[in-house]
Amino acid sequence: MERIPILKMGKFLLVTIQVEMRDQLAMTLQDDLTQRVVQTGAKGVLIDVSSLDIVDSYLGRTLRNIAAMTKLLGASTVLVGIRPAVAITLVELGLSLEGIKTAMTVDKGMEMLREST
Amino acid sequence: MSAEETASLSRILSKYQHQLLDDWIVEQLAAPTLRPDLISEEELRAESAGFLEELRKGVEQGVPEEIFAPPLENLRYKLEEITNRRVERGFAPSEIATFVFSIKQPLIKHLVEESGSSAQTIDVLWKTTVLLDKLGLFAVDSYQKARESIIRRQREELLELSTPVVELWEGVLALPLIGTLDSARTQVVMESLLQRLVDTESTIAIIDITGVPTVDTSVAKHLIKTVTAARLMGAECMISGISPAIAQTMVHLGVELEEIPTRANLSDALALAFKKIGVRIIRED
Numbered sequence: 001m002e003r004i005p006i007l008k009m010g011k012f013l014l015v016t017i018q019v020e021m022r023d024q025l026a027m028t029l030q031d032d033l034t035q036r037v038v039q040t041g042a043k044g045v046l047i048d049v050s051s052l053d054i055v056d057s058y059l060g061r062t063l064r065n066i067a068a069m070t071k072l073l074g075a076s077t078v079l080v081g082i083r084p085a086v087a088i089t090l091v092e093l094g095l096s097l098e099g100i101k102t103a104m105t106v107d108k109g110m111e112m113l114r115e116s117t
Numbered sequence: 118m119s120a121e122e123t124a125s126l127s128r129i130l131s132k133y134q135h136q137l138l139d140d141w142i143v144e145q146l147a148a149p150t151l152r153p154d155l156i157s158e159e160e161l162r163a164e165s166a167g168f169l170e171e172l173r174k175g176v177e178q179g180v181p182e183e184i185f186a187p188p189l190e191n192l193r194y195k196l197e198e199i200t201n202r203r204v205e206r207g208f209a210p211s212e213i214a215t216f217v218f219s220i221k222q223p224l225i226k227h228l229v230e231e232s233g234s235s236a237q238t239i240d241v242l243w244k245t246t247v248l249l250d251k252l253g254l255f256a257v258d259s260y261q262k263a264r265e266s267i268i269r270r271q272r273e274e275l276l277e278l279s280t281p282v283v284e285l286w287e288g289v290l291a292l293p294l295i296g297t298l299d300s301a302r303t304q305v306v307m308e309s310l311l312q313r314l315v316d317t318e319s320t321i322a323i324i325d326i327t328g329v330p331t332v333d334t335s336v337a338k339h340l341i342k343t344v345t346a347a348r349l350m351g352a353e354c355m356i357s358g359i360s361p362a363i364a365q366t367m368v369h370l371g372v373e374l375e376e377i378p379t380r381a382n383l384s385d386a387l388a389l390a391f392k393k394i395g396v397r398i399i400r401e402d
Contacts, residue, residue: 061255082349084311087349090343091307104318104350 004029006036012044012113013037013075014106017059018051026062033066037073044113045070046106050081060095067100076116078102080109118180118248122241125232126180130173133227140223141165150215155206164199169220171195180244184251196252197259204263205275213260221246223270262394280306289321289390290352291383295328303339307346314352321393322347323386327358337372344377354392355379357386 002025007014013036021029031043047063049055055063067077079102082090090097105110118126130137142162147149156164171192178188185193196217203213227244232238280302285291292310296302308324324340326332332340344354355378359367367374380386391398 079349082351084308084346084350086314087311087346088304088307090349091346096345101350102213104320105351106312108318108320108351 003032004037008030008036008040009046009110011019011042012046013040013042014046014048016048016051021059021062026058029060030066030069034069034073037070037075042075043074044116045077046080046109046113047077048080048106049086050083052086053083055086055090055095056083057093057095060090060097063097063100076101076113078109078112080104080106081083118241118244122177122237122244123176124244125228125238125241126245127173127176128272129224129227129231130169130176132231134169134173137220137227138162138166138169139222140226141169141219141220144219144222145216146221148215150209150212152208152212155208156203164202164216166197168195168217180248184248184255192252193255196256200256200259201263202297204260204267210257210260213256214253217249217256221249224249242296250397276302276305280309282309284313284317284319285323285387286394286396287392288317288319288394289323289387290317290319291323291325293325293328293358297330298336298339300339303342307343310343313351314347314350320352321390322352322354323383323390324356325358325383325386326353326356326363327360327383329358329363332359332363332367332372333370334372337374341375341377355386355389357381 002019004017004019004021004025007016013033015029015033019025028040036042037045047066048113052059063079070077077100079097079100081104082102101112103112142158145161145165146158164245171194175189181188198211199216203216224245228238228242228245232241279295281293283291283293283346290310290313294305294306294346298306313319314322324343328339329336340356347354356374357380359379359381378386378389380389
């Protein structure tokens with residue numbers, strides 16, 4: 001079964017989404033991620049979407065869920081690498097991904113996470 | 118036009134093809150609307166010959182009531198082609214219409230010479246005049262369409278040119294907007310800004326609206342869209358260049374710019390940007 005890999009970077013976890021996420025994959029990711037956060041005591045999660053051409057409402061919802069879940073577990077989430085075309089589409093569709101912090105690069109994302117912890 | 122009448126006209130157009138062309142050229146050269154500065158005699162001759170040829174071929178197949186019927190399709194294309202070329206050169210619409218109307222005199226002359234001035238001939242004459250009038254008006258319409266497409270093209274180019282994004286400082290971009298912000302413009306603005314954000318990895322964008330005449334709810338909506346898109350890319354936006362008049366209008370209209378920091382001028386916005394990125398300016402005394 002396909003799983004999205006979760007990497008540990010110091011106090012943070014890095015997730016790179018490269019494929020279209022649907023149902024099973026999204027559920028598995030939420031499961032894996034919440035477990036890893038507790039297991040490692042991570043203070044922050046970076047979700048890299050730089051290889052995605054499209055972020056649809058389903059993925060938007062999944063991302064918002066992940067951010068809420070990790071927050072409950074005491075970790076912040078930062079979305080990294082949204083492409084210009086994706087940003088424009090999200091705005092046009094009215095999916096502002098409110099409540100999720102965003103950063104241009106992984107570096108900046110980590111800086112953001114360090115500041116908030 | 119009846120088959121007989123069409124045959125009459127068709128006969129004139131083919132039998133006197135060369136004389137018609139010559140006479141028509143003479144008419145055009147003598148007309149006060151001639152533009153020797155925009156078109157040479159050879160070109161005029163070539164255009165006129167092309168038009169006459171298509172007219173002859175079209176009439177041969179029968180003259181319909183409407184000029185938009187199939188037999189006259191090639192003739193219309195020819196006329197459109199001629200009109201487009203003339204629009205590019207700067208002709209006035211009346212000059213293009215005269216091109217078509219001036220064919221009447223030579224045509225009538227030959228029709229009368231050939232068939233006398235019977236009631237039948239007068240009928241053919243009248244219908245030919247109507248046909249040419251319609252073609253002349255068609256030329257004017259084509260002119261309008263061509264002009265509109267030029268204007269549209271220029272507007273798009275203007276849109277591209279008028280959204281520069283400049284780097285004020287490392288990590289700080291400025292976007293001076295000139296003119297009003299509609300949805301088409303906003304699209305271009307967003308694309309330019311977001312691309313520069315990626316290229317420079319900037320975290321702050323200052324949108325200066327000194328050159329924007331009014332900020333109503335629609336403009337505010339577009340500004341908010343742009344700011345939201347930039348935020349998704351990890352950049353914070355602020356708006357500068359708010360004039361006293363705009364400030365008053367915005368409050369009276371109840372326009373909300375949500376949590377976007379705003380300043381009256383660009384220098385104040387830059388000061389705020391420095392604070393956010395941790396830059397301090399020290400004056401050397």
